[in-house]
Amino acid sequence: MFAALATLRRTLFTRLMAGIGGLLALGLTTMQTILGAMPSDSLPAITPGESVDSGRWRVAVLAASVTRDKRPDGYRGRSGTKSLVVELDLLNQTSETSNVVSRILAVDPPIAGIEAQPTFYLMRDHSILGALHPGLPERVKVVWAIPEETVPPTTLRLTITGETFKPRDNLLAAPGWFNPKVIGAVSLPLRAEASGDGA
Structure with missing residues (x-):
């Protein structure tokens, strides 16, 4: 039972880290898009x-x-x-x-x-x-x-x-x-x- 809980904990942790990484990548891409779309007058x-x-x-x-x-x-x-x-x-x-x-x-x-x-x-x-x-x-x-x-x-x-x-x-x-x-x-x-x- 303890082995099953440890496996479940590792699986949840891995998925949580992957989700956080995905959110960070999405945030970075969004920021780059916003900066790229800035009005050229602000250059x-x-x-x-x-x-x-x-x-x-x-x-x-x-x-x-x-x-x-x-x-x-x-x-x-x-x-x-x-x-x-x-x-x-x-x-x-x-x-x-x-x-x-x-x-x-x-x-x-x-x-x-x-x-x-x-x-x-x-x-x-x-x-x-x-x-x-x-x-x-x-x-x-x-x-x-x-x-x-x-x-x-x-x-x-x-x-x-x-x-x-x-x-x-x-x-x-x-x-x-x-x-x-x-x-x-x-x-x-x-x-x-x-x-x-x-x-």
């Missing part, structure tokens, strides 16, 4: 030109414009579109060459008709950015196509996404950059560039 404000540590990258947003000029590599873009151009300084802070740059910036709120993914250009040679080597700062232009008829705002607001390095992830126990989240927002005047030789 830390970043000054144009301010260098921001976003984990994998160090980024400084410098200027923004709308232009009908050719892109840095000479491409004129699709017919019926113009270019939203953001200039920034970018530094790969990791120990490996990386091309994972498309998640760094987002236009917030989005401009009507803006393309989903921008193209990144290296300004030192006007080529499309393939990858950035560690520790070498680069001046970069980020270009989105927007419809010709779209009237952009006078002030552009961009959010910056950061990531966290984990030496061992939970799935494969491998190192990597995880947990992307918006870490701040920068607002800057959106100027209209006169027609010239490039974006």
